[in-house]
Amino acid sequence: MTELLLDRDLLDYEALAHVKPEREPFQYFVVPGFVPHEAAVAAAAAFPGPALPGVLPAPDRSPANAFGDLLRELRTPRFTDAMGEKFRLELDPATLMITLRARTRPIDGRIHTDSETKLVTALIYLNGDWTEPGGRLRLLRGPDDLEDMIAEVPPMAGTLLAFRRSDCSWHGHKPFDGERRAIMLNWMVDAATARRELRRHAVSAGIKRLFGSA
Numbered sequence: 001m002t003e004l005l006l007d008r009d010l011l012d013y014e015a016l017a018h019v020k021p022e023r024e025p026f027q028y029f030v031v032p033g034f035v036p037h038e039a040a041v042a043a044a045a046a047f048p049g050p051a052l053p054g055v056l057p058a059p060d061r062s063p064a065n066a067f068g069d070l071l072r073e074l075r076t077p078r079f080t081d082a083m084g085e086k087f088r089l090e091l092d093p094a095t096l097m098i099t100l101r102a103r104t105r106p107i108d109g110r111i112h113t114d115s116e117t118k119l120v121t122a123l124i125y126l127n128g129d130w131t132e133p134g135g136r137l138r139l140l141r142g143p144d145d146l147e148d149m150i151a152e153v154p155p156m157a158g159t160l161l162a163f164r165r166s167d168c169s170w171h172g173h174k175p176f177d178g179e180r181r182a183i184m185l186n187w188m189v190d191a192a193t194a195r196r197e198l199r200r201h202a203v204s205a206g207i208k209r210l211f212g213s214a
Contacts, residue, residue, distance in 0.1 A: 010039050010073045016082055016160070022150075025141055027087060027164040030153055034160035035070065035124060042066030044126040044157060047181045049102040055184070057201040058098040074098065074124075074185065083187070087120055087164045094191040095119075097198055104135055104180040111143050111172035114165045117193050118186045121169075122162035125155035126181040134176030137161060143170050155180055 012034050021029040035043065046067035049056045062068035062075075073079060077093050084091035114121050123137070130136070138149040153161045163169050188194040 009036075010070055011035060011079065013078075013082060016086070019086070021086055025150065026139075026166045026169040028139055028151070028169075029086065029162055030151065031160040032156065033158045035126075035158035037158060039066065039070065040126055040158035043070045044128075044181055047100070047102060047126055049100060050179060051103070053103045053105050053108075054101070055201050056100045056102065057198050058100055058183070070183075071098070074183070080187070083120060083122065083162065086162070089119060089164075089187075091120065091187045092191070095188045095194050097186045097188055097194040099184045099186075099198075099201055101180065101182045101184065103178065104176045106175040106177045109135070109173035109175060111140060111146060111170055113143075113167060113169045113171075114186070116165075117189050117197070118165045119189060120162065120164055120185075120187045122160060122185040123155075124183040124185070125159045125161075126157055126183065127155045127179075128157060130154040130156055132176055134174040135180050137171060137173050139163065140170040140172065142168075146172055146174065155182060 012031070015031050015034060019029045019031050021027050043066045046063070046065040048059065048067070058071060062071040075093065075096065075098070080091045080093040080096060135155055137153045137155070138146060139151045140146065141148045141150060153159065188197065
C-alpha cells in the first residue's frame with residue numbers, strides 16, 4: 001500500500017490553497033479531507049503509541065510505513081511554506097514541533113489558549129467516523145463557556161484544523177475517554193524552543209512507557 005500512496009500527493013495542497021481563513025475572533029481554518037481517505041486510513045493503522053495517554057513526540061526518523069510517509073511530507077518545506085502563506089507568516093521548518101496524541105483522557109480538553117512560544121498550531125486527525133459527543137474540538141469566543149463556540153470540528157480521518165495562536169485563541173472539547181488519534185504540529189518562536197519542548201515531551205513519554213500511564 002505504501003508504494004501506491006507514494007504515487008500521489010499525500011496532502012491536498014489544492015484544497016489548502018483555496019481555503020480562506022476566518023479572522024475573528026482569531027485566525028483559523030478547517031480542511032476536511034486534507035489527507036486523502038486512503039492515505040489517512042493507512043496512516044491511522046500504523047499510528048504509534050495506541051496505549052499511551054498524553055502528548056508523545058513524533059519519531060525522529062519516520063518509520064517505513066504509511067504513517068512515516070505522512071510524517072515525512074509534513075516535515076517538508078513545501079508544507080511549512082503553504083501554512084505560512086495561509087497565515088501571512090514566514091514560517092521555518094526548523095521551528096516545527098510535531099507531537100502525537102493516541103488517546104484522550106476525561107481530564108483532557110479543558111479550555112485554554114496555547115503558550116506564547118507557539119506561533120501556529122495545526123491538528124491532523126486520523127480517526128474513523130466520529131459519533132461521540134466528546135472529543136470534538138471547539139473553537140471558542142472566550143475562556144469560560146464551552147458552549148460559546150464559533151466552530152466544532154469532529155476528529156475525522158484526514159481533517160486539518162489550523163489556527164494562529166493569540167491571547168484569544170481559546171479552544172477545548174467535551175470529555176472523551178479512549179482512542180483519539182491526532183498529529184499536532186506547532187511552529188514555535190525559534191528552533192531552540194522546538195528542540196527543548198520535544199525533549200520535554202520525550203522525557204514524559206519515557207515515564208509513561210515505564211509506568212504505563214500519566
